[in-house]
Amino acid sequence: MEENDQTPPSEEMQPLSVTPSTSPSSNPTTPQVMSLEERFQLVRSVGEECIQEEELRNLLEKKPLPICYDGFEPSGRMHIAQGVMKTLNVNKLTKAGCKVKIWIADWFAQLNNKMGGDLKKIKTVGEYLIEIWKAVGMDIDGDKVEFLWSSDEINSRAHEYWPLVMDIARRNKLPRIMRCVQIMGRSEQDELTAAQIFYPCMQCADIFFLKADICQLGMDQRKVNVLAREYCDDIKRKNKPIILSHHMLPGLQQGQEKMSKSDPSSSIFMEDEEAEVKTKIKKAYCPPQIVEGNPCLEYIKYIVFPWFHEFKVERNPENGGEKIYKSFEELVADYESGGLHPGDLKPALAKALNTILQPVRDHFCKDPKAKDLLKRVKGYRVTR
16 A cells, blocks of 8 residues: 555544633633642642643643543453542542543453453443442532543544554554553563554553543553553644643452452442451551551552541540551551551541441442342352
């Protein structure tokens, strides 16, 4: 075929604009009571890393309704990091005046052989995940949060999507794409299918396809988000997507860097019964006076404190009595000194988590649709 020096497809699409609004008050989502600095600090608190902070500040100053993108593969039951942490992050972003597009990556899950590549099962899992976010308190009123199914959106705008994917693929060598396979939970040493090589190019394209200003995903997705910024350099696009990468919550056992859906003991699932949560936390790795690599303390830092703004420990008077910690730093100081023992910390943690999860349990018990979805998802075999 003849070469054709055409404008890259991504430049034909709406750019990641940061144009000042002539009428900010016309947008009801724009917060009227928060200062620019307050909005910046709130959005910035979502990410363990931000590339780049000045770009984020400029975006919030000049664009009345920034678009944040987060995506997930429907691949099985939802653990607490995906359920509660994502809800906390999304609610911070909407409070700061952002619109959040949640990309239900059903085609991507199929490419990555989740649910054995069965798209019908994958879609069922996607519906179940949405039910959980509604039940746990994600701020989805109005149009602040939009759930978009990748298969539907790509099919409806294929003429925009596939030329963009092809252009990204054409401009990158295979080793560069291979470095991104971590986003699928794979390594460069794995025996990959051709579909899994294609996956990073598609995920990179998603960012531009969704007109995202901010990529709000986990640290494990960082490499493909950086690829998107490099693509902007290639096509000489000035406004690059800002990367806001959130912390990855570890598994409950020693040395588990992240939770695993295939290992139930490593995770708290969003619809776990009260007794299951207590048992899992009781068995969790939590060495006395050791903070580094302690998953129980990570749960308190990233879930309990952001949710309740305090941590309550109930003890017998002879063991120190009841104590309410108002900051994580105060708790850490007590734990390192031996003033707080794992035997008292663990029941308090389990109680806090169960309080957060109870509305989800209630929803899946009382709502017929949610109940049926959970039954079906629990019956599926998790595949890699």
